Amino acid sequence: MKINSAEIIISAAKPHQFPAGPFPEVALSGRSNVGKSSFINTMLARKGLARTSQRPGKTQTLNWYFINERFHFVDVPGYGYAKVSKSEREAWGRVMETYFQEREQLKGVVQLIDIRHKPTEDDVMMYDWLKHHEHPVLIVATKADKIPRGKWDKHVKQIKEHLELHTEDKIVVFSSETGQGKEKAWKEMSNLLFGEK
Incomplete structure (x- = not known):
């Protein structure tokens, strides 16, 4: 996909701030240090659009x-970080539930x-929760450049087994360092957004 324009339009902390409008969107979810900002910047070919934070969970x-001017990426807060108070986490949980349960554009x-490690308990919980709410999920296995190519299949199999991945959900092996998987990720996301195969 050719990116002609990409800009951050709002950072919303409450449901009433979610932008209106007809544009379809995909949400980007993952643990705090999984490489989400790098994924966004690589996919959009914009170096500093998504800020990478030195403090996970920020x-x-x-x-x-x-x-x-056609669709949205929605970067949702990373899960699995502990340095946030329980009340903050609960408040966030409610905002996230509203988003995932009620957002028609999603x-x-x-x-x-992270392809290097088996999915964490948080990863499994998030996947199960998304499937419970009947969302299509694309798994992007990040940091592929950190392990030898010959081991990718073994690690992908480990992710599939731990998540008990539904047959309709795909996995893309990805590296923001090398661009590995970028085209395939765009193909799968276009399919989610516009039904394009």
């Missing part, structure tokens, strides 16, 4: 990126998982 808003979720 993203406390849902960030809407408007792309090609066409699917990209869940990022």
Whole structure:
């Protein structure tokens, strides 16, 4: 996909701030240090559009990126971080539930998982929760450049088994360092957004 325009249009902390409008969107979900900002910047070919944070769990808003004046990426807060108070986590949980349960523009979720490790308990819980709410999920296995290519299949199999991945959900092996998987990820996301095969 050719990216002609990409800009962050709002960081929303409450449901009433979610942007209106007809544009389809995919949500990007993953653990705090899984490489979500790098994924966004690589996919949009924009170096500093999504800020990479030195403090995992720092993203406390849902960030809407408007792309090609046609669709949105929605960067949701990373899960699995502990340095947030219980009350903050609960408040966030309610905002996230509202988003995932009620957002009509949401066409699917990209869940990022570090290919080097088996999915964490948080990864499994998130995937199960998304499937419970009947969202299509694209798994993006990040940091593929950190392990030898010959081991990718073994690690992908490990992710599939741990998540008990539904047959309709795909996995893309991805590296923001090399661009590996970028085209395939765009193909799968276009399918979610517009029904394009």
